[in-house]
Amino acid sequence: MTWLASHFNYVVVVILMMAGLFIVFSSGNLIKRMIGLAMFQTSTGLFYITLSKVSGGTAAITLKADSETGRALAAPLDPAYVAQFGVDGVVYSNPLPHVLILTAIVVGVATLAVGLAIAVRVREAYGTVEADEIDALSRVAAEQAEPAP
Amino acid sequence: MVEALHWIGGAFIVAGALLSILGAVGVLRFPDVYTRIHAASLTDTGGATLMLLGMGFLSPLGFVTLKLLLVWGFVMLTSPAAANALANAAYGAGVRPRIGTFQIMGDDKPGPASSGDGAAS
Amino acid sequence: MSTPILDASFALNVALLLMLVAIAFAVVRTRSLLAAILLMSVYSLASAAWLMVADAADVAFTEAVVGAGVSTIVLLGAILLARGETERVNWKLMIVPGVLAAVVGGVLIYAASGLPNYGDPASPANSHVGRAYLEATYRDIGAPNVVTAVLASYRGFDTLGETVVIFAACIGVALMLGFGSRATLAPPTEIPNDQHVVLRVVAKLLIPLIVLFAFYVQFHGDLGAGGGFQAGVIMAVAIILHALVFGLRATMAAVPVSLARSVAALGVVVYAGVGIVCIINGGGFLDYDYLFSPRVEAMIPANLLGDPNHVHHWGQHFGILFIEIGVLLTVSATIVTMFYGFAGRTIETIEAERRT
């Protein structure tokens, strides 16, 4: 039970990642695949942010050490804990994964758009976005594959 | 004094949360799109007003209050406009109000551009 | 060593993650692509709320504007062009991926046992470089927002790479879908004539406010949550709202395609230019301490930002400001170009299909 409590986030990350992976593998629709890929990417983000969380921490926008907010944040925590892991009397979460994921999200939407643009061009060239139909068409087995109306 | 303000603010926040739950139950239980829009949009703006007011009591007067006012302004501006646009679009698409098993303004018409149906095509 | 898990925070963490799982299963289950896109937008909102619980304010900001806003709109544009609104189901094809996902998932969950506990302050990830940034940022740079400082200064070269990738994606989408400029040439097609007066009035009120808010996010970025990426997307969303309500043709008259195209390139040039100026002044690439020559730096009044006693790193302040402007330009122009590409192609495609 304590294992589940302390590793719950990782379990959820894996479930979401596998949901994305399942969509990418099982769906023949190129656009649904891009949705699956987006979900997969989000789960990676969740993983990084999970690692960066520090108990009792706050967002990495630094406060003045003697500010009222800083003291209020440190009040419920053990002073020894704050002294060991805090910076100037305030405990912060790790900012580095935030930086990585922040840019990854914006790059992610840009690549999503590129993938979708490719899907659109595939639709215009083949008349369908279903992968199996595209396969059939490109094998020049036209009588086996009816393009979607 | 500060303690009293905290209790007042907390009461407003809980009232707002209860209103939100009420609206969500309405969205789940009501029979058609229009009544659901009604439930959601009324309780969204009402709940937001109560909650933001409560948060205003919790924080000292200052920059945070200004931001709360801005959030309130945006919610009051966008939420009804979105509800209006949604109802307008649903009506245009041919979805007709329904009370119980009665369709009070005639049957659903298939819209010219959209079928409005979840399991469409 | 016991770590104090704050109960409210942890309960919220669990609740929001369970919501994410529920939505993810709904996305897997649904056959309707439209429902999947809608659920993905809800998914983004929930995950952004979760990011707030995990203290990632800047990431939550980005996820909110990008995940719930832009990627929904881009996906809708793609569905519009692909004309497929439901995917076909082949249950036989589900077995192998299902087994594969279950096996890989099982292995990953087993491997997760080796990872540090949630919120462990002494984990390797949290105790070395992240902590070093927290300790050094205020001394080196003087910006309270460590995320912006790391993004723009310590890892500025990395961010330049990301900006170039976004620019490259802009070019890629534009090359594949066109810049949407032909949309203005096509004759207007009829859509149902509903009255949307309320929407038009509210949009007219909101668009300037959104642009203003984008500038606030831009220039407030090193003090609070925000920065060039977020501001760029918000700016683009304002333009997209204009296009949604007043039509693509009106938007293209206000923000021409050529403008968006050149601004996207200009942003990268501004960013790289700041780096080159640093080299000219004797530093390394993007080493903002050398942004101004000593003579220029001496001319900056000490009380420019109030507090004349604090030692300001003017090069860092202005370097971050300039490159964030570059990021803003590239990101906003890229997203606008993408929207033009997806939304503007519609009419062309309809016309082309009508002819054939």
Added chain:
Amino acid sequence: MLVAAGVAGLVVAMSLMIVRAMIGPSHYDRILAANSFGTKTVLLIALMGFLFGRPDFLDIALVYALINFVTTIALMKFFRYRTLARPLGAMGRGAGKDG
């Protein structure tokens, strides 16, 4: 304490909205659920700032309110009109005329 109760209430309301977004039945119900979910997220974010002692993150709630509106309009427009490019109609004018 009361703030935590408010947060819990919002989480319950959000869960109910997800149920509505899943079961539909029409797309308008789903858009409505997404929009209402978004408004509740705005309040949740704002409230979380107070719960965790950093109320200065209201900017994020602000941006949610804006983005939520734009997404709702895009979804509504798509489901109703199947286009993102045409202008929405105004009083007395044909929808296609000024576009």
